[in-house]
Amino acid sequence: MKKNVLVLGSGGREHALAYQLSQSPLLGQLFVMPGNPGTGTLALNLSGSPESGQDVIRAVEQFDIGVVVCGPEAPLAAGVMDAIAEAPLDVPPICIGPNSSGARLESSKAFAKEFMERHGVPTAAYRSFSKDQLEEALEYLEQRHPPIVLKASGLAGGKGVVICQDHPSAAQELMAMFAGKFGAASGTVVVEDFLEGVELSVFIITDGRDYLLLPEARDYKRVGEGDTGPNTGGMGAISPVPYATPEVMQRICKEVIEPTLEGLRRDGIPYQGFLFFGLMLCGNGPYVIEYNCRLGDPETEVMLPRMQTDLLSCFVALGEGRLREVEAVTDPRAAATIVLVSGGYPGDFERGKEVRLPAQVPEGSMIFHSGTRLEYGNLLTNGGRVLALTSLAADAAGALEASIHLAEAVEFNGKNYRRDIGRDLLPGSDSSAHPS
Ligand code: AMP
Ligand code: GLY
Numbered sequence: 001m002k003k004n005v006l007v008l009g010s011g012g013r014e015h016a017l018a019y020q021l022s023q024s025p026l027l028g029q030l031f032v033m034p035g036n037p038g039t040g041t042l043a044l045n046l047s048g049s050p051e052s053g054q055d056v057i058r059a060v061e062q063f064d065i066g067v068v069v070c071g072p073e074a075p076l077a078a079g080v081m082d083a084i085a086e087a088p089l090d091v092p093p094i095c096i097g098p099n100s101s102g103a104r105l106e107s108s109k110a111f112a113k114e115f116m117e118r119h120g121v122p123t124a125a126y127r128s129f130s131k132d133q134l135e136e137a138l139e140y141l142e143q144r145h146p147p148i149v150l151k152a153s154g155l156a157g158g159k160g161v162v163i164c165q166d167h168p169s170a171a172q173e174l175m176a177m178f179a180g181k182f183g184a185a186s187g188t189v190v191v192e193d194f195l196e197g198v199e200l201s202v203f204i205i206t207d208g209r210d211y212l213l214l215p216e217a218r219d220y221k222r223v224g225e226g227d228t229g230p231n232t233g234g235m236g237a238i239s240p241v242p243y244a245t246p247e248v249m250q251r252i253c254k255e256v257i258e259p260t261l262e263g264l265r266r267d268g269i270p271y272q273g274f275l276f277f278g279l280m281l282c283g284n285g286p287y288v289i290e291y292n293c294r295l296g297d298p299e300t301e302v303m304l305p306r307m308q309t310d311l312l313s314c315f316v317a318l319g320e321g322r323l324r325e326v327e328a329v330t331d332p333r334a335a336a337t338i339v340l341v342s343g344g345y346p347g348d349f350e351r352g353k354e355v356r357l358p359a360q361v362p363e364g365s366m367i368f369h370s371g372t373r374l375e376y377g378n379l380l381t382n383g384g385r386v387l388a389l390t391s392l393a394a395d396a397a398g399a400l401e402a403s404i405h406l407a408e409a410v411e412f413n414g415k416n417y418r419r420d421i422g423r424d425l426l427p428g429s430d431s432s433a434h435p436s
Contacts, residue, residue: 002028003316004064006093007043008050008080009071010036012339012370012388013297017069017311018042019366020304024312031063037379038369050075053083060084060093067315070097070273073294077107077155081273094319096205097273098293102264105275105291109190110153112291119263121256123288126192128153131178140191141170147194150174154185158233163194195289197282200244201237201299202252205314208264208271210324211257212314215306216244217299218425223346225420232346233385236338236403236421237302238396243281243425252279252286260291272318301368301388302337306330336399336422337390338407339370343414345384350414355379355386358409365391365406381412396422 003026007017015038022030022042033056035045048055051074059065068084070076079100084093097103104111110128117123129137141148148170152160160182164170170191177186203214217239223229256277264271276292276299295303304311308329317326342349351371357379361367368390371383387410391402400422407417423429 002026003066003312004028005030005067005069005312006046006056006059006063006065007032007035007039007069007071008056008075010034010039011071011297012368012385013295013300014071015039015368015370016301016304016388016390017071017295019368020307020311021069024310026310026312026316028066029063031059031065033059036369037372037374038367040374051078051080053080053087056080057084057087057089060087060089065093066091067094067096067312067319069315070095071294073103073106073155073292076100076103076293094315095272096315096318098271101269102271102273103293106293107155108153109151109290110188113190113192115263115267116288119259119266121259121263121288122285124149124192124195126190128188128190130188134175134178137174137189137191138171141174142167144191144193146170149192149194150177151190151192152177152182152186153188153190154182156182156185159231160185161231195280195282195287197280197287198243199289200241200279200281200286201296202249202257202277202279203295203299203303204257204275205273205318205323206261206271206275207318207321207323208261211261211275212309212323212326212328213249213253213257214328215239215303215330216241216249217296217303218422219296219299220418220421223341223416225418230346232341234296234298234339235341235418236336237296237298238334238336238399238422238425239299239303239306240334241425248281248286252277256286256288297370298337298339298385298388301390302335305366305390305392306333306335331392333392333394334396334399335390335392336396336403337388338403338417338419338421339385340387340389340407340410340412340415340417341385342371342381342383343416345416349384351380351382353381353413355381356411358406361406362391362402364393365389365402367406367410386412386415397426
């Protein structure tokens with residue numbers, strides 16, 4: 001039976017989710033709340049706040065929604081999935097996203113670290129301190145070898161991590177965090193050891209018992225080429241990742257994913273939806289840098305187009321307790337995503353620049369909208385990250401080249417992007433081999 005689907009969110013990740021869902025033979029009607037001009041070409045964009053249980057439940061009732069898929073973390077942390085579960089609906093929808101207790105894996109880094117320690121999931125040595133423990137925290141800092149990583153425990157829009165190169169700067173940063181640098185999110189700070197290695201983003205869909213592994217990705221966070229300049233929400237991504245060999249992925253399943261799901265069960269935390277493992281692959285194996293209770297952005301834009309298993313059939317199987325029957329089929333081609341950002345981002349930037357898209361998008365490439373809006377039929381920039389451009393090709397070099405080509409063809413004032421996404425991993429470059 002066909003299902004009407006509601007996607008929550010408004011970025012490039014949600015456009016990629018909508019795109020993938022729109023290909024499904026199981027899809028009835030597609031809705032996105034609030035969506036963007038890109039999702040508007042595939043779905044009906046609904047007004048309302050994805051963080052409001054009331055707005056979401058109203059849409060579920062009005063449009064006979066069978067599946068709710070949450071893109072960002074904020075609605076999950078705010079308890080939107082809990083609200084749906086508690087609502088007196090005749091036929092409750094399948095919820096893709098955990099309730100607020102499962103979302104704590106992302107919304108509280110202190111909780112996530114305790115969880116990993118308790119369940120033997122490899123992670124950097126750490127301690128958490130609340131702002132009334134300044135003395136103790138400073139003492140602990142002194143005992144650690146720099147670089148020292150300080151993390152605001154709460155949600156800080158991906159900006160709450162600071163890597164300090166020496167003791168004085170770590171102490172200064174800690175005091176700034178306690179003083180409210182990241183608002184309430186840094187009222188508790190996780191102090192952890194620096195891990196040397198290569199990063200990898202791994203995603204699963206799970207019902208808390210079984211799981212389906214999605215294509216892995218590598219995200220490029222720094223604004224400048226050669227990984228320079230400040231951190232952003234993500235300037236691009238590639239998939240597959242050459243050092244994520246079958247052996248490495250198998251270790252990740254056994255040492256990270258399965259102990260995490262087992263831990264959730266032991267703690268009595270129900271979990272269904274996506275789970276994103278931000279990993280550091282070190283010489284002696286994988287370590288968890290962070291959990292996210294959602295997919296990544298821009299990783300989704302690079303990874304979902306490689307997924308050949310019908311996404312909606314996975315969601316339906318999950319809802320019916322049949323996830324273990326689903327087989328993950330992945331496109332062997334490589335994908336590269338380049339994010340076009342506004343000039344000045346991640347610092348101050350202007351919105352409202354007119355965006356001109358090429359009349360034709362080449363076969364194998366796609367344009368996902370991140371921060372755009374329509375005004376009297378004109379497409380305007382409306383965020384730091386404006387568009388995510390994804391291309392599929394036989395190899396990573398070809399995919400990158402096609403995305404650069406598309407990036408050149410899009411025009412807006414102040415357009416900025418990185419031309420080196422994935423270039424460090426191309427055959428022949430130094431870091432293309434597995435670190436160990
Ligand atoms: P997060 O917001 O937790 O993803 O952290 C942002 C970035 O900080 C990560 O992508 C890593 O590059 C870096 N990072 C976080 N924790 C560590 C760590 N323990 N060791 C080294 N780098 C880290
Ligand atoms: N690109 C990293 C994230 O979505 O958290």
